[in-house]
Amino acid sequence: MSHTLVDYDDVDPVGGGLHLLRDALDCSNLGVSVLDVEAGWSGKPHDHADDGQEEVYVLVEGAATATVEGEEVSLSAGDALRVDSEATRRIDAEDDSLFVVAGAP
Template sequence: MSHALVDYHDVDPVGGGLHFLRDSLGCEKLGVSVLDVEAGWSGKAHDHADDGQEEVYVLVEGAATATVDGETVTMSAGDALRVDPAATRQLDAEESSLFVIAGAP
């Protein structure tokens, strides 16, 4: 098939609001996720040094703070943030927020 369509609401969330769409969409190299969280949510600090995955976080709705290698980045709806694979990153939602996250090696 030349396309795939999935509603992220139909994909069981992990980590409190993270919907991994890669398998549902049949993506081999591109990781695509939707993060739909309430105000006060805080993600786990992590990196992708082992898998070499560069990520882009697009904040569709809400307000959030990303901490990248100790640097605080304030995000508003419409902002996109690229993070290198080896950089440690953590997201914190100041208000209910909706992100689309894309990652690829």
């Protein structure tokens, strides 16, 4: 088949709102996720140094702060943030927020 269609609500979330779509979409080289969280949600600090995955966070709705290597970056709807694989990052939702997250080595 030349395409795959998935509704992210059909993929069980992990970590309180992260819908990992890679397996559902059968993507081998591209990680795609939807992060759908309520105001006050905080992600765990992490990096992707082991897998070399650079990530782009696109905030579709809401407001959030990303902390990248200790630097706070304010995000509002429409913003896209690229983060190097080695950089430690954490997302904190200030409002109910919806992100699309894409990552690739």
